[in-house]
Amino acid sequence: MKKVLVVLLLTILVSVSQNVKAAFVDTYWGVRALGMGGAFTAVANDANGPLYNIAGIGFASHQEVTLMGSRLFVGADEVEIGANYLGYIYPIGLEYGSISFAWSSTSSPGVRREDTFNLGYARVINDLIRLDSQIVEISAGLNIKYLMQETKFELEDDSLKNNKGALTGDIGVLANFANGIGIGYSSKYVVPADIGYMEKDEVKNVNVIGLSYYNDELPYIKIPCFTIAMDVIFRDNENMIRAGLESYVLDKRLAIRMGGREEAFNIGFGYAFVFANEAQLVIDYALELPMQVEESYGSHFVSLSFKF
C-alpha cells in the first residue's frame, strides 16, 4: 500500500513539475459537467468521468453510455464549431473495477479538427491501502489517450500531411468521504504527446484538484440532493478555477445545475426517465454564456445517456 502511495505521489509531483510546450487546449465537454461549470473532478461518477477524472468510473455500479452534441458560440457569424462526445462505462465488478471507452471531438469544418480516443480503467483501492470504506472510499485510475488533429492546410502547404496523432495518458484519484466531501486529483497528458506538424509541439500537462460536497438535503436552505463543487486547474502559467452546483428535485428525476469560470457562465438541466430494473434514460442540456466573446447567444450542449 505504501508503495502504491509513493508511486502516486511521485507521479503527482512529476506531473505538477512538468512545464512542457502545449498543443490541445483542454476542453471540458460532458453536458452534466458543463452545467456545473466544468467543476467535475471531485464528482466524475458517470460516463463523463473519463473527461474529468478517470478515477470516478471506479465507483460506477451500472453500465452507462452517453452521447453529446453541441454548437459553440451560436450567433457569432462564421464561427462554426461543434463538439461531440461519446462515453461508455462498463463496471466489471467491485473488486475488479470499471473500464471505459470514450471519444471526444471538436471540429470547425474546413479549418481544423481534434479527436481524442480514451481507454480507461479505475478501481476502488481501499483494500489495497487498507482504508476503512465506512470513512472514505478511494478510487484510482488511468486513461490511455490517442490524440489526433487534422488541419486543412492552404495550397502552399500541400507537402504537409493533414493528420497528426500522438499517444498520452491521464491518471486520477478520487476520495469520497462519508460526510459527503469529495476530493479529486487528475493529471492529464502525463506522457508528452508531440502533435506538431513542422516542429515539436507537445500537449501541455494539466493538473486539476477538485473539491465537492454532497448532501441529501442541504441544511437550512433544504435544497434536495445538493452537490457543490470546485476545480482548480494548473496548466503551465495559466491557472483557473471552475465552480458549480447541482440539485435533484422531483424524486431525483429533474436536475438543475449552474456554474462558471472566468470566461463563461453555465446553466444546465437534466431529466431522467426511469424504467424497470433501475434503467434510466437521461436527457441533459447545458448553456454556456461567454463573458468575453461578443455577439454570441452562447454555446449549447445536449446529451442523451442511458444507464442500465
Next chain:
Amino acid sequence: MIKKSLYSLLIISLGLFACVNGFAVTLSTSTATKMIVTSEAEFPFYDAQITHNGVDYVSAIDGILNVKSSVDFGSYISATAQLKYYFNDSSSSQITIDKGNISENTYFYIATSKFQSNYEKINYQIKITLKKEQDPQEYYLYWPQQLTASSDTFHTAQITSSISTEIDDTSKETVIKFFSGNQEYGNTKLIIPAQALSAPATITIEQLPVTDNLLPSISLYKTLNKASVSAKNQILSMYRVSASDNIEILKAINAEFFYGIETSKTKFTLKYRTDESYDWEKVNITNTDTSSRLVSANITKLGEYAVSVREDLSDKDYRPEKKTKIKAKIVNGTYEGFRFNNLQEGDVVKIYNINGKKIAEITSGDSNGFVWNGKKGTNNNGDWAESGTYIYQIKLKEKGKVISGTIAFVW
C-alpha cells in the same frame, strides 16, 4: 462775350464731369462691388448691384471655371445671367453660357465646360440682363464694371496647376491656397503653423493629373510586395506638396485637399507617398466636408497625396484570406500571420481560444490592416499560442460592428 461763353461751357463741362464721376464706383477684383446700370443704347443711372469675388486662378487639371455671384435687383423686377469667356488672347472666340432666370440676392453659379489644360488664361465676364415692370426694354449690368456702352471688359484668371508661396519668416503662420477656380466648393489649402518649417523655403502645391498611365489606383487588397488596380479605390485628386530646399517639417501642417466634383460619395481615403517609386501609405483623415468637397488631414511629410473613394466594404474584405497558418512558416518568413485587411486606428482584433478565453488582441498595424502572427498578448508581444482552433472578432470602430470567424494556428 466769347470769354463768358467759354467760361460757361467750361463750368457746364466740369459740372457734367462731376455728376458722372459722382455716381461711379471703383471696381475691385477681390471685393463685392456696386455697379452702374447701363443700357447699351442709353447711359442712365440705376440702383442694381452685383456681388462677385473675382477668380484669379483656375486649376489646369480640373479645367473648370465656376463663378459665384448674386444680384440686388434694386428697382428692377427680374434678371437673367450669362457668362462670357474666351481663352488666352482676344483673338480667341467668345463662348457664352446662359444661366437663365436668377433670384434676387441669391447666390448663383455659372460654370464653363471642362477645358484643355494647356490654355494659359481664361478671360471672363458676367452679364446680367434686368427688366422693369411694364417696360419692354432690357438693361444690362456687367462684372467687371462697364462705364461705357461697350461690353468688352473681361477679367483675367491664370490657368495653372501649381501655386508657390515664399516663406521668409517661419515664426509666423502661413496659409497657402491652391484655387481650383470653382467657387461653389472649397480650395486645397495648407495652414503652416509657426515654427513648422526648419528653415525658410518656398512651398509649392502642385495638382497632379490622375490618369491610369501615370498613377494606378491602389487596391485595398494589396498583398506583400504587390499592388493591383481596383476600382474600389479610384483616385479623385492628387497633389504634390514640395519645398524649394531640403527642409524638415517640425510640426503637423493642417492640409485640406479638394477632391473634385466627380463623385457624390461621402467616404474617402487619403494616401501619401514620397514619390512614384514608393508605396502608398494611409493618412488619417481628420475631417470630411462634403459640402466644400474637402478632406482634411494633419501632414508631416512632403510628397504626393491622393484622395480616393472608399467604397463600403463587406465583411469578407476584413477577414484573413487564409484560415490556417503554421508557426514555423511565419518564423522563417515564408508568409506572414493572419492579416485582417482594411483596418485602421481605433479598430481592434481579438483572438479567443475554444473555451472563449481571450488570448491575444491586436490594436495596430500598417496601412493595409492588422496582423496576428500567432503570439499571445497585445500586438503580438507575448509567447506563442498553442496549436488550436481560434475564434477571431474584428471590432470596427467606425461601423460599430463585430465580424467573427474561425482560424487555425498550428506548429
